[in-house]
Amino acid sequence: MEPVKRQIKVVLANPRGFCAGVERAIEIVERALKKYGAPVYIKHEIVHNRYVVNSLKDKGAIFTDDIESIPNGAVVIFSAHGVSKKVEDDAKYKELYILDATCPLVKKVHREAQKYVASGRKLVLIGHKNHPEIEGTSGRVAADQVVLVEDLEQIENLPFKSDEKLAYVTQTTLSIDDTKNLVNTLYERYTDIDGPALKDICYATQNRQDAIKEMAKYIDVLLVIGATNSSNSSRLRDLGESQGVASYLIADETQINLDWFEGKQAVGITAGASAPEVLLKQVLDLLSKYHQIVLEEVDGVVENLKFKIPRELEDL
Ligand code: SF4
Structure with a gap:
C-alpha cells in the first residue's frame, strides 16, 4: 500500500514568470530563425534562463559573449x-545584421543616462557589477562620466563634493526597498542631484516583489524558480528571506530538497521574469509525488503590456 501523503498548501504568486521584455526577446529569436534560417547569433544569453537558452540552441541559435567570434555579415x-555602444559599434564594423532585443525599458534607462551626462551631470549608476545590463548602461556614456554603486558603503565613498552636479539611474531589476534607501542617501549627501526616483525599476520587477510581500503572510517556505544569474529572481528570494520566510532559488525541480518542507504548512511559489511556466508545472509535479497538494493562487496585478517587435520581423 502506498504511504499516505501529507497534505500541504501550495500558494502561487501572481504575477509571476515571463515579463513583456522577455517574451519579446524570445519572439525575436524565434522569428529571426524562421526568417533568416539557422544559425543566428545571440550576444549573451537572450534571457537568463538555461531552459530557454537550451531550447533556442536546439532550434539553431548560437550564444556568445564575443562579437569577434561571429562571422562577418551574420x-x-x-x-x-x-549592450554597450562599443558592442554595437563592433557589430556594425563586422557588418553584422543587428536585431535588437534589448528590453524597451532598459533602452529608456540608456536614454536617461545619456541625457543626464549631456546636460553636464556626472552619473551614479545603481546596480550590480558585472551584470550585462549594467555593462550596457554604463557603456552608453563616456567611462569617466559614470560611477557604479552597489551599496551604501560605496555611496559613502563617492569622490564627489556635496554640491557636484550629479544624476543617478538604476538597473531595472533591483530590490525596491534597498534602492529606495540608496536613492534617499544620495539625496541626503548631494544638493544638486537629479534622477528618476524608483521609476527605472521596471513594472515586472515591482509587481513580482509586491506579490511576494502579499504572499509572505500566508506561507512558511518560498520557492523562487529562476537562474542564479537572474537579478530579478535573486531579489525575489532575498525579499522572501527579508519577510521571514525560508526562501530558495531553484533553476528547476531537480534542485528541490524535500527536507525544506518538513513541518511546513504552506509553500509559496513564484518565478522570475525569465522563467517559463513549464518549469512551474515540473515543480508542481514533483511536489505532488510526495505530498497531497492543495493549490491556491493569490490575486495580483494583471499584466497586459506587450512590446512591439522589430518591423522586419512583424509579418511572419
Ligand atoms: S525584467 Fe523588466 S526590464 Fe527586464 S526584460 Fe522584463 S520588463 Fe524588461
Missing part, C-alpha cells in the same frame, strides 16, 4: 539586457 541579436 545575423546577431542583442539580448534583453542591452
